[in-house]
Amino acid sequence: MAVIPSMTKVVIATRESRLALWQAEFVRSQLQARYPHLTVELLKMTTRGDQILDKTLSKVGGKGLFVKELETALMDGRADLAVHSLKDVPVDLQYPFALTCVMERDDPRDAFVSNHYSALAELPAGEVVGTSSLRRESQIRERYPHLEVKPLRGNLDTRLRKLDEGQYAAIILAAAGLKRLGLVERIKAFIDTNDSLPAAGQGALGIEIMADRQDMVDLLAPLVDTDTLDCVTAERAVSLSLGGSCQVPLAAFAQLTHNDLHIQALVASTDGKTILRAELTGTRDKAFELGQQVASMLKSSGGQELIDQALALANNP
Numbered sequence: 475m476a477v478i479p480s481m482t483k484v485v486i487a488t489r490e491s492r493l494a495l496w497q498a499e500f501v502r503s504q505l506q507a508r509y510p511h512l513t514v515e516l517l518k519m520t521t522r523g524d525q526i527l528d529k530t531l532s533k534v535g536g537k538g539l540f541v542k543e544l545e546t547a548l549m550d551g552r553a554d555l556a557v558h559s560l561k562d563v564p565v566d567l568q569y570p571f572a573l574t575c576v577m578e579r580d581d582p583r584d585a586f587v588s589n590h591y592s593a594l595a596e597l598p599a600g601e602v603v604g605t606s607s608l609r610r611e612s613q614i615r616e617r618y619p620h621l622e623v624k625p626l627r628g629n630l631d632t633r634l635r636k637l638d639e640g641q642y643a644a645i646i647l648a649a650a651g652l653k654r655l656g657l658v659e660r661i662k663a664f665i666d667t668n669d670s671l672p673a674a675g676q677g678a679l680g681i682e683i684m685a686d687r688q689d690m691v692d693l694l695a696p697l698v699d700t701d702t703l704d705c706v707t708a709e710r711a712v713s714l715s716l717g718g719s720c721q722v723p724l725a726a727f728a729q730l731t732h733n734d735l736h737i738q739a740l741v742a743s744t745d746g747k748t749i750l751r752a753e754l755t756g757t758r759d760k761a762f763e764l765g766q767q768v769a770s771m772l773k774s775s776g777g778q779e780l781i782d783q784a785l786a787l788a789n790n791p
């Protein structure tokens with residue numbers, strides 16, 4: 475049963491990038507469609523992750539950088555909700571915070587963006603592909619060892635500008651982000667999930683609150699998409715079990731067919747020379763356990779060593 479909230483105003487904490495603002499506005503419109511009398515305000519914040527533009531994320535301490543300032547606003551009551559790309563929310567998020575709402579997933583695929591080529595397979599030897607994601611890098615290196623992969627940092631607009639300036643022959647970005655910003659025409663090819671297995675949670679939005687805010691749990695309940703929730707629960711269980719962060723080349727992607735949940739995962743060495751894959755199907759009510767099981771399959775086939783190596787490299791480059 476829908477609970478009519480007694481509050482009159484909620485504040486959404488958001489980063490200031492164009493993508494983050496789009497996502498926060500999207501949640502605002504979803505809330506206002508359901509609660510016409512509710513005032514929804516945005517609290518725009520700059521995070522450490524946004525300030526550090528000269529180093530690759532994996533070297534400066536990972537995705538938590540984008541979340542911390544928003545959590546401070548939740549904690550001191552300046553904001554009620556924080557909207558995130560779920561992919562950027564650390565899997566070990568814990569009390570007093572809670573990820574209470576996962577919304578319907580948009581396109582989970584990676585996208586190939588280039589001004590001269592129409593697919594990765596077309597790039598001649600030695601061409602430079604831009605990405606700062608170890609996950610994307612290792613999968614490109616495995617399939618296209620003749621290509622060069624170079625770091626690419628910044629928000630989506632910055633990354634596209636660097637492509638247009640000619641620093642890269644092509645770049646890889648999440649399709650969902652480009653779609654949200656109305657930049658879908660920049661996509662030359664959608665990369666099949668089997669060729670570039672997505673990051674856990676890619677394409678989905680997550681809403682974080684203080685765990686004890688039952689009023690927010692009730693308010694957000696109608697926005698939860700249970701299909702997406704089950705898929706990302708399995709995906710995030712993989713990352714959690716493998717102790718993953720963005721310092722480790724790790725991918726996890728789940729799909730539902732009726733009540734069957736199919737989970738695929740991979741862990742790679744940063745040079746792309748070793749990629750371990752595992753997959754499993756089970757019932758959706760066991761989503762978390764399926765993720766854990768796939769993670770143990772990867773661990774026992776050598777994945778733990780790859781993770782330890784990647785972490786050692788990230789902490790001592």
Ligand SMILES: NCc1[nH]cc(CCC(=O)O)c1CC(=O)O
Pocket residue numbers: 559560561562646647648650651652675676677678
């Ligand atoms: N890593 C940054 C980030 N976080 C979320 C998205 C896009 C939206 C999504 O994947 O949900 C992106 C850009 C990208 O990976 O190209």
